[in-house]
Amino acid sequence: MARIRERKERARLIPDKPQTDLRLATLSVRPLRLAFLVNVQAPKEELLKYIAYNTSIWGGLSNFFIPVRDSTITDSWWDALCRHDSDMVIFCGTTRDQLVADVSEQIQPFHMWEWSDNVAERHNPGFDGFGSAPLRYVLRHIYTQVSPVQQLNIRIPKCADDSPFCFCVAAQFGRLEEHLFDIYNQALKAEIVEFGNGSMKRYLEDISRFEGGLSPLNMTEWGLSSWHDNMGEILGATIVILGDSALAEDFCVFWNLRAAARMWSKGIIALPCDVFDSEDNLRVLGAWCAAHITGTNLLTLVSASIGVEKLIGLRDKLRPFLPEQFLFELWYDQFSFGRFRTHEPESREEVRTTGRTFSLHVPKPSWWQQARSGMEWVVDLDLQDRSRIGAGYIPPRYPKLNHLLAGKPDPRLVPLSRGYSLRSTHERLSLRARKSTEHVTITLPEDERLFHALLVSKGYRPKTTDKCRYARGMISLLGGYEGIKVLQDPRVRELFYAMKDGTAFTPGEMNQLLKPGCKTMQHKEIGSLVAGLALKGIFLRGYQMQCPACDLRRWYSLNEVAGTMRCAGCLAKLQPPIEAPFHYRLNELFVRGIEQGAVPLLLTILMLSQLGSESYLFVPGLEMAKEDKIVDVDILAACNGHLVMVESKDLQGGCIPKVVKELIEQLRNVTRVARDIGAIIVILSALLEESPKELDEAIKNMRQQYPDLAIHLSLRVDLERGYLAAEGTETPARVHDLFPRQPVRESGHISDPGHKFVSF
Numbered sequence: 097m098a099r100i101r102e103r104k105e106r107a108r109l110i111p112d113k114p115q116t117d118l119r120l121a122t123l124s125v126r127p128l129r130l131a132f133l134v135n136v137q138a139p140k141e142e143l144l145k146y147i148a149y150n151t152s153i154w155g156g157l158s159n160f161f162i163p164v165r166d167s168t169i170t171d172s173w174w175d176a177l178c179r180h181d182s183d184m185v186i187f188c189g190t191t192r193d194q195l196v197a198d199v200s201e202q203i204q205p206f207h208m209w210e211w212s213d214n215v216a217e218r219h220n221p222g223f224d225g226f227g228s229a230p231l232r233y234v235l236r237h238i239y240t241q242v243s244p245v246q247q248l249n250i251r252i253p254k255c256a257d258d259s260p261f262c263f264c265v266a267a268q269f270g271r272l273e274e275h276l277f278d279i280y281n282q283a284l285k286a287e288i289v290e291f292g293n294g295s296m297k298r299y300l301e302d303i304s305r306f307e308g309g310l311s312p313l314n315m316t317e318w319g320l321s322s323w324h325d326n327m328g329e330i331l332g333a334t335i336v337i338l339g340d341s342a343l344a345e346d347f348c349v350f351w352n353l354r355a356a357a358r359m360w361s362k363g364i365i366a367l368p369c370d371v372f373d374s375e376d377n378l379r380v381l382g383a384w385c386a387a388h389i390t391g392t393n394l395l396t397l398v399s400a401s402i403g404v405e406k407l408i409g410l411r412d413k414l415r416p417f418l419p420e421q422f423l424f425e426l427w428y429d430q431f432s433f434g435r436f437r438t439h440e441p442e443s444r445e446e447v448r449t450t451g452r453t454f455s456l457h458v459p460k461p462s463w464w465q466q467a468r469s470g471m472e473w474v475v476d477l478d479l480q481d482r483s484r485i486g487a488g489y490i491p492p493r494y495p496k497l498n499h500l501l502a503g504k505p506d507p508r509l510v511p512l513s514r515g516y517s518l519r520s521t522h523e524r525l526s527l528r529a530r531k532s533t534e535h536v537t538i539t540l541p542e543d544e545r546l547f548h549a550l551l552v553s554k555g556y557r558p559k560t561t562d563k564c565r566y567a568r569g570m571i572s573l574l575g576g577y578e579g580i581k582v583l584q585d586p587r588v589r590e591l592f593y594a595m596k597d598g599t600a601f602t603p604g605e606m607n608q609l610l611k612p613g614c615k616t617m618q619h620k621e622i623g624s625l626v627a628g629l630a631l632k633g634i635f636l637r638g639y640q641m642q643c644p645a646c647d648l649r650r651w652y653s654l655n656e657v658a659g660t661m662r663c664a665g666c667l668a669k670l671q672p673p674i675e676a677p678f679h680y681r682l683n684e685l686f687v688r689g690i691e692q693g694a695v696p697l698l699l700t701i702l703m704l705s706q707l708g709s710e711s712y713l714f715v716p717g718l719e720m721a722k723e724d725k726i727v728d729v730d731i732l733a734a735c736n737g738h739l740v741m742v743e744s745k746d747l748q749g750g751c752i753p754k755v756v757k758e759l760i761e762q763l764r765n766v767t768r769v770a771r772d773i774g775a776i777i778v779i780l781s782a783l784l785e786e787s788p789k790e791l792d793e794a795i796k797n798m799r800q801q802y803p804d805l806a807i808h809l810s811l812r813v814d815l816e817r818g819y820l821a822a823e824g825t826e827t828p829a830r831v832h833d834l835f836p837r838q839p840v841r842e843s844g845h846i847s848d849p850g851h852k853f854v855s856f
Contacts, residue, residue: 119448128155144266167195184209250285270313296376320439336365342400428846461473490713500545500546515528567689567698567701636683644670648666704740781810781814
């Protein structure tokens with residue numbers, strides 16, 4: 097019956113007309129970013145096909161290769177795949193249902209494909225089955241734009257198939273299809289570099305001829321800039337040693353190192369393992385390194401297949417042939433690749449927005465007039481408004497996020513469209529585009545819908561509570577995050593608490609409450625505070641009147657006051673007092689919100705906005721049910737895309753042992769849910785001066801129990817200053833400063849001790 101009555105009493109919301117405005121966004125165009133999942137037992141002939149394909153598409157050098165053994169990917173390679181954040185994933189002889197499901201859930205690419213020789217061979221007529229742009233059309237554009245073409249200084253390799261360095265040449269510089277060879281040679285006047293007699297000396301000399309010139313693989317990134325935020329750990333000049341037992345894995349290491357670390361590396365080459373068996377070859381390699389490695393004294397030997405003992409042996413063989421100042425580092429496992437992104441020059445453009453809906457003119461690559469049907473590229477949109485904290489849109493990653501971002505299309509239609517057209521990647525929204533794509537209109541899910549979909553994907557039944565609506569309404573009345581700052585002053589909070597029972601005050605009475613110890617304002621500014629809160633509708637203006645007939649003393653709003661009026665009690669006819677001062681009463685929404693514990697909740701929301709400096713999405717007041725368990729969560733937020741869960745309590749008057757025990761149990765429940773849904777940070781916030789010892793001990797135990805979670809306590813000092821401090825400092829923490837400390841993985845490298853590494 098209560099639900100029926102509530103439904104009948106619920107008013108119909110008449111939403112305000114959404115305001116349309118223009119907003120600056122950063123847009124950039126780039127190639128599709130592909131990842132090839134390659135069987136570690138793939139023969140050399142198969143790998144050459146993959147190299148030839150990537151040499152023939154726009155952006156081929158920036159694609160990634162991931163080794164797969166027995167349909168599984170190791171943790172370090174999963175990390176690399178996630179950092180690459182591929183738009184398309186291509187399974188090269190590795191397709192298994194579980195692997196496909198894992199890639200779909202963790203990477204969420206636009207689409208996934210199986211490798212087909214037929215797809216790769218269809219470049220000649222200009223169509224690419226995976227959607228990438230064939231390079232021949234980019235080369236046509238270059239030919240029309242650059243004059244004379246000789247100044248491009250392109251060199252193309254030519255190596256006999258029976259040469260021991262044939263695969264190294266292809267991996268280093270690319271492998272050209274016949275039609276591309278003709279374009280380079282005849283139209284672009286490229287110089288042919290003949291890799292000669294198969295000797296180590298000739299091979300290194302021919303490699304040196306490419307210094308200062310462009311190779312076919314370099315040409316796949318014509319006009320593209322590179323961005324990175326992690327340069328990786330493999331530094332200095334690098335030699336990747338290709339073993340025979342698992343050539344594919346060594347090839348993946350070489351290709352990805354060159355792509356991810358090329359802005360930092362002092363040079364990288366690949367060599368077959370067996371060339372180290374000859375002392376003459378070692379002497380030649382040592383002399384070449386001494387002559388060509390500049391800017392560093394570090395030489396890194398890398399191999400995933402030959403084993404650490406053999407790698408140490410090769411180092412010891414080579415060391416006598418190098419100058420004494422050279423240091424060695426050996427990498428054999430746990431390879432690290434920096435996160436990077438390539439793109440054409442970025443532009444700041446106006447985007448028309450209406451609420452969460454925005455429309456924009458889709459930019460095109462520089463060579464777009466050469467484009468043909470079926471070719472695709474990606475437009476990255478950075479919606480962050482740098483004049484406002486957290487104004488970007490970086491949602492947390494979870495299964496079916498793409499489906500929600502794309503507007504929840506019929507699943508039967510997605511394969512017909514060759515996958516989704518919108519995804520979240522590298523803190524941007526990425527849109528698939530074609531030559532025919534002129535304008536797009538995108539509606540981003542509201543925070544509440546986004547988090548509800550996340551929880552449903554994890555098996556929960558979410559429901560927003562009254563606290564959510566109260567908090568949203570209070571933030572709206574306060575005028576956004578900046579308005580919450582008024583609650584950071586303890587005297588203002590005391591005033592609000594004093595008014596929550598319906599008591600109305602004159603400005604003079606408020607002055608007496610606010611004046612002692614007020615931190616945020618001087619005496620003369622208190623009037624401005626009252627006026628501002630009244631203007632926002634938080635303080636309601638009226639008169640306090642007492643009926644002479646029934647003695648009822650009551651507050652009347654301005655709308656109820658007239659020249660003559662009725663007493664709200666006995667209904668006697670009254671004339672309002674002539675000199676009655678204004679009395680201010682607290683908005684009923686704030687009364688209910690304060691009763692629900694909204695004051696520390698709002699201060700926590702403000703504090704989290706500092707963690708989500710680029711993007712801040714949140715929903716307060718969630719009830720989460722799973723099986724027969726129900727857990728209340730005060731805030732579920734995504735700070736720069738990272739999930740944060742919060743338990744918020746008032747407790748400004750302190751707490752008795754019984755309350756501490758209840759609080760610990762609530763925190764345990766929230767922590768279990770956080771781990772279940774993929775949150776990495778849990779925060780307990782309370783208006784406490786200091787934490788009870790029992791609570792500190794419980795948090796310490798929970799940190800040990802859940803080492804993959806960061807559990808933090810935010811006290812009154814944090815809420816009043818508006819940020820959590822980085823550990824050991826008083827400076828505001830960024831979200832990654834709060835991450836849990838990851839256990840140190842078993843090292844995959846060996847360094848020379850006691851020497852100084854120099855790089856310049």
